[in-house]
Amino acid sequence: MTKRVGMEVSVAIGEMVKMADVDVIAAYPITPQTHIVEHLAELVADGELDAEYIPVESEHSAMSACLGSSAAGARTFTATAGQGLELMHEVLYVASAMRFPIVMTVANRALSSPLSVWGDHSDAMAVRDTGWIQIFTENGQEVIDNVICAFRIAEDHNVLLPVMVHLDGFHLSHVIEPMLFPEEEQVKAFLPINDYPLPLNPAKPVAMGDFAPPVIYTEAKWAQEENLRKSKETILAVWDEFAKAFGRRYLPVESYRTEGAKTLLLTMGSFSETAMTVIDKLRDEGQKIGLIRLRLWRPFPFEELRQAVKGVETLIVLDRALSTGGPGGPVCSEIRSALYDMSFRPKIVSFVGGLGGRDITATGFETIIKRGMELARTGSDKEFQIFGVRE
């Protein structure tokens, strides 16, 4: 029986990891992910979760330890945020290229400097190229559901890639809200045991992490790229299985009231929910406007995105990160690139806002939409619009 539970989302993540019967957790605490790893440490210490908890000395070590445990075939979990994600940066590329099914929740946090513990997507945007499967979530339910799906996706023999589940730091990690918890048996039935095909094993020795001269590096990278792209099939299949088992369906691009919409707003993360209230208001006023959200960030959902913007005249993209000196909104730059070759594509307006934990209220979204529609008509000499800066 699913139970409706009121719990802090971070703690709920710990509970899901427990139900997934993880074998190894190697993690270093960093605001705002601390409650996730603290709760897991408690569960292990109290004997409620039979796992090895390795309290490492840095995030670089955390991911390195995860490589080792995953290589041995252990179901491995970790969590980090912001600077922590950056500290493990070089190891992230290794985890995906070496095909280890590590699951990591990232409580998205702004990057220093200035030092900010508050939420934005700059940490996630900095790891776009690391080869991990990346999923964004908007509320507590989506977080816990996708943590479960992440293990199944990662460990599938057709995938064997690490998975990041992104949740907004503080705005999701530190909020108590109602969630429907699955039964432990349901989770165990949904997750087969981790059966890594070539684990480290003295009885069947293998060599991992080798060296590739120019003659073979391209092939190695192409094999990885083909695999990441192909993993979308499995991701969709797992989400389908999840819908059948638990009743909630997830899609690479989620649409909200987009029927007949001429203008679309695109957001990622928990902002999307606030934006929905504005879409409702504007729809009630008769405006043909809708919202789309990217849930699957990597592999990038090209087909679903192009399908979602068919017939749309204006697309307003809200980024919660700033690519300084460049196109401004990282998500927007990828959207522009994805839509460039379409014979009919919407006018795209890029907004960057909500940096470093700044809220965007419903009124703020109304302003963004109104201004976005204006700029779509008049054009702008700027690459992107910064929202909410005091000048």
Place this chain on the structure above:
Amino acid sequence: MPKSDNELTWKDLEIGCIVTTPGSAAAYRTGDWRSQKPEYDFSRCIKCGMCQLYCPEGCVKVNTQGYFEADLYHCKGCGICARECPVWVITMKEEA
């Protein structure tokens, strides 16, 4: 006949480029570039095995008569065995 490096396609690669043949480094013919090689006077050999212990390549093996002899496929001719042998069995001679 296994494919050479520049014939391998991306589909030939194992996941994560894992190498599943243990000890595959032994296939490298490291004896190809030596400039001197060990020559043996086994009448002096006391079979102590010091040359085997010291060899950095690990290529000294026991031959059919029970004497310790470097395997020339791998031997790089560093001369450590000649230096360490307590009874001067080995002399290093220039490669032809």
Place this chain on the structure above:
Amino acid sequence: MHGRGGQGAVTSAELVAQAAIDEGKYAQAFPAFGPERRGAPVQSFIRISDKQIRIRAEVTEPDIVVVLDPGLLNIVKVTAGLKKNGLVVVNTKSLDNVPADIRANYRLAVIDANLVAKETLGAPIVNTTMLGALLKASGVVKLESMSEPLKKRFGKLAEKNLAAMKRAFDETQVKEMATNA
């Protein structure tokens, strides 16, 4: 909810939210995000609704404001954004301690939570006591719904906290705007 770090403002928000969720409602509770230190003014936020709550931002236009520490009335604008006829629940010995402009413009609920807490709990930790005042004045959740969340959170200490809450519930004075002199 306005308090000082360490007074339990965040915990009380959690407890109310959990009680509302147990009642089948939707609720959201979170602190003003960021690092805090003991004694510094802190805020926590609660939203309760019969429908799914989708706003994810700080509460800037509250219906109700709870003030755990009367000293805050002079240093924090606790009524910022408070809706017309909004409710202010204050921990204070006397109505006279509440600034005149607050008395004149909003509904008030007053309880000497320090006294209740000291006598019932043995310590001036007022958060659970203030929940009693909040529930009496607003009825946002039923008093009975608080026992499970408190038991889960406080274990053996739940009983005393529940007693403090009940006493505050009984003793809180609620003043409507029209009768504020």
